[in-house]
Amino acid sequence: MDTTATAAEETVPETDAVNLDDPVLYMNRELSLLEFQKRVLEEARDARNKLLERVKFASIVSSNIDEFFMVRVAAMKQKLEKGSMDLSIDGRTMTEQLTAVLASVDQLMADLYECFQKQLMPALIENGIVIADYGSLDEREREAVDRYYRETIFPTLTPLAFDPGRPFPHISNLSLNLAIVLRDTDGQRHFSRLKVPEVLPPLVSVPAALTKKRGAKESSRDAARHSKFVWIEQVIAANLSSLFPGLEIVEAHPFHVTRDAEVAIQELESDDLLESVEQAVWRRRFRQAIRLQTDTTISDGILDILIENLEIEPDEVTRIPGPLDLSRLRQLPSVDRPDLKDEPFEPWCPADLSAEADDDPFAVIRAGDRLLHHPYQSFQPVIDLLQKAAHDPDVLAIKMTLYRVGRNSPIVQALLEAIENGKQVAVLVELKARFDEESNIEWAKKLENEGVHVVYGFVGLKVHCKIALIVRREPEGIRRYLHLGTGNYNATTARLYTDLSLLTCDPDLGADATDLFNSLTGYSHKRDYRKLMVAPVTLRSRMTALIRREMEHGAKGRLLFKMNALEDKGMIHLLYEASRAGVKIDLIVRGLCCLRPSIPGVSENITVRSIVGRFLEHSRLYYFENGGNEEIYIGSADLMPRNLDHRVELLFPILNTTIVRRLRDTVLKTCMTDNRRARIGKADGTYEFAPVEGPKSLDSQSWFIHHRAHTVE
Numbered sequence: 001m002d003t004t005a006t007a008a009e010e011t012v013p014e015t016d017a018v019n020l021d022d023p024v025l026y027m028n029r030e031l032s033l034l035e036f037q038k039r040v041l042e043e044a045r046d047a048r049n050k051l052l053e054r055v056k057f058a059s060i061v062s063s064n065i066d067e068f069f070m071v072r073v074a075a076m077k078q079k080l081e082k083g084s085m086d087l088s089i090d091g092r093t094m095t096e097q098l099t100a101v102l103a104s105v106d107q108l109m110a111d112l113y114e115c116f117q118k119q120l121m122p123a124l125i126e127n128g129i130v131i132a133d134y135g136s137l138d139e140r141e142r143e144a145v146d147r148y149y150r151e152t153i154f155p156t157l158t159p160l161a162f163d164p165g166r167p168f169p170h171i172s173n174l175s176l177n178l179a180i181v182l183r184d185t186d187g188q189r190h191f192s193r194l195k196v197p198e199v200l201p202p203l204v205s206v207p208a209a210l211t212k213k214r215g216a217k218e219s220s221r222d223a224a225r226h227s228k229f230v231w232i233e234q235v236i237a238a239n240l241s242s243l244f245p246g247l248e249i250v251e252a253h254p255f256h257v258t259r260d261a262e263v264a265i266q267e268l269e270s271d272d273l274l275e276s277v278e279q280a281v282w283r284r285r286f287r288q289a290i291r292l293q294t295d296t297t298i299s300d301g302i303l304d305i306l307i308e309n310l311e312i313e314p315d316e317v318t319r320i321p322g323p324l325d326l327s328r329l330r331q332l333p334s335v336d337r338p339d340l341k342d343e344p345f346e347p348w349c350p351a352d353l354s355a356e357a358d359d360d361p362f363a364v365i366r367a368g369d370r371l372l373h374h375p376y377q378s379f380q381p382v383i384d385l386l387q388k389a390a391h392d393p394d395v396l397a398i399k400m401t402l403y404r405v406g407r408n409s410p411i412v413q414a415l416l417e418a419i420e421n422g423k424q425v426a427v428l429v430e431l432k433a434r435f436d437e438e439s440n441i442e443w444a445k446k447l448e449n450e451g452v453h454v455v456y457g458f459v460g461l462k463v464h465c466k467i468a469l470i471v472r473r474e475p476e477g478i479r480r481y482l483h484l485g486t487g488n489y490n491a492t493t494a495r496l497y498t499d500l501s502l503l504t505c506d507p508d509l510g511a512d513a514t515d516l517f518n519s520l521t522g523y524s525h526k527r528d529y530r531k532l533m534v535a536p537v538t539l540r541s542r543m544t545a546l547i548r549r550e551m552e553h554g555a556k557g558r559l560l561f562k563m564n565a566l567e568d569k570g571m572i573h574l575l576y577e578a579s580r581a582g583v584k585i586d587l588i589v590r591g592l593c594c595l596r597p598s599i600p601g602v603s604e605n606i607t608v609r610s611i612v613g614r615f616l617e618h619s620r621l622y623y624f625e626n627g628g629n630e631e632i633y634i635g636s637a638d639l640m641p642r643n644l645d646h647r648v649e650l651l652f653p654i655l656n657t658t659i660v661r662r663l664r665d666t667v668l669k670t671c672m673t674d675n676r677r678a679r680i681g682k683a684d685g686t687y688e689f690a691p692v693e694g695p696k697s698l699d700s701q702s703w704f705i706h707h708r709a710h711t712v713e
Helices: 003-011 029-045 051-081 094-126 139-156 220-224 232-238 273-284 300-310 326-334 361-367 380-391 410-420 437-449 507-521 539-551 569-580 641-645 657-673 700-706
Strands: 129-132 159-162 176-183 189-195 203-206 227-231 248-259 289-295 317-320 370-374 395-402 424-429 453-455 467-474 477-485 497-504 533-535 558-563 584-589 606-611 620-624 631-635 647-653 678-681 687-689
Touching: 029 051, 029 094, 029 687, 051 094, 051 248, 051 289, 051 326, 094 129, 094 317, 094 326, 139 203, 139 232, 176 232, 176 300, 203 232, 203 326, 227 232, 232 248, 248 300, 289 300, 361 380, 361 477, 361 497, 370 657, 380 395, 380 410, 380 467, 380 477, 380 497, 395 410, 395 507, 410 424, 410 437, 424 437, 424 507, 437 453, 453 507, 467 507, 477 507, 507 647, 533 539, 533 641, 539 558, 539 569, 539 620, 539 641, 539 647, 558 657, 569 584, 569 606, 584 657, 606 657, 620 657, 631 657, 641 647, 657 700
Parallel strands: 129 227, 289 317, 395 424, 424 453, 558 584, 584 606
Antiparallel strands: 159 189, 176 189, 176 248, 203 227, 248 289, 370 497, 395 467, 467 477, 477 497, 533 647, 558 620, 606 678, 620 631, 631 647, 678 687
């Protein structure tokens, strides 16, 4: 029985006097985010998925929980230490939130390890992939693994002693370590910490020739289908005598530390934002430890040493019934077993935008707006456009925002070539993109050293919008070409995330882009734009006006929003109002969602669904039926306080009616009819798989892969 939903229904009267500010109508942000992790774990449990894809999902859950502690739990603990009296959107105190969150994480971790040990491990063994304990290896296998230890692992190891003359060593964030107790010849005990090298594979491969049964006849093809691995920390633990000759190894236990990564950047106190961010990133390494994971057999003596020197509380210790840090399972999908993985596919490119085409990309864009749907359609046309601009003698200037570009970026290379060819190049590099700060600092310095005009972001705001402006001299005069997107300028994630890219030379959008870049690189108090919605200036007010306009159509109104997260109370309140006015509202929210659907008298006209699949759903689309005069806005912004009020974000209109219809009838409709990867949100904040109707289920992501003719162009 859904007791939580029942309580919510009983609390909300079906009258006009209902209080839409009542905390019972809102889902806790952190608990909703953990509900998303449960949906990812469901993909690891789902036997309909290929086995190594299931392993990948398990590794993602482990990595996501680490990040959840580093950012979300850390932030809650910081507020608790400062005596914050703020209540969450659902009316909880900070203590109540933390208690509920930690209980949910404990259950999630228990479910993760149960999945790994009782479902994934047996399935792997059945398919010839074995993660063995070191102690189970036979003599030949052990000799081969020990040889790898001597030749490869041993030279990288650095044992660090802890005694009155040597302080407790720094334990880096997310590192895997061994806590070792030694006994000297005189009976004295010593403690040493040994970091497991991150530069080596976490799973040590046992040579294939040794893994088949003696005397068994096996073809080379069959032999290739059998793989055996052992965790690197077990190999190290078994060979500790090589590091401590003459001493007895009393015990050795792995441990894994998670540190607070929520570092405040003191922008207002710094004259140099670059220097400030660099210092903040450096300080992150030494932030407070907030979680210690170790095995179930660790002795109280070792645990006391770790607790005291890491300065954590006993309730911040988790004993794990298996290998620590399952994010390391990401190594397994690299095993050469295509039968256990999703079928590979190559993103395709419209013929007139392909690198082989003779068509001038600027002429293609002048002929009409183009929209690309990634990863089904290639991101290469965006790269090609910038590379073309870098070498086109008629291009005068290129301006861009960079949030997460990754390593070896072809986008940055194009900008460097542009500056070499005498173009004016201005780039805003957002240094405060969490966990990408170091990469962005590196690119910012390189660009600046080559003569690019580099801006390091705004004080107090992150620049999260995705926009590139190319200024070109043409016979008719100056023309501005734009790329506007929902995703980052990252060629790697463009193959893993679902995103949309608009290529246009619309004059009004181009003029808006110029105004935006002037405000980003100079001084401007511009408060209005022709067609762009820009946060934190106009986006909230314009979105509010569009939703209220839909309310005027009453029961004929229709809203269909697709986003990563829905948290902003003001927007949720407004959607509740629209629902009560009769507007039909369908929300596709990948991650956290603080809105509770299907509550009588409040949200009975609202559905919420979440799609979790092969690709990370990342595109944001906002559809307004508007009495038949349909409008769609897409862009970088989710409906969260940070996106609406504390970041520079863009939503831009789709002006081509053909593209509007294709977005409505392909992307949105297909996502709405997904009954394979979609889960339906319930009033209590939990999710259940969409009911399968008809003879076949529909996986929207698979459908987009196999239906090129219907992909948005």
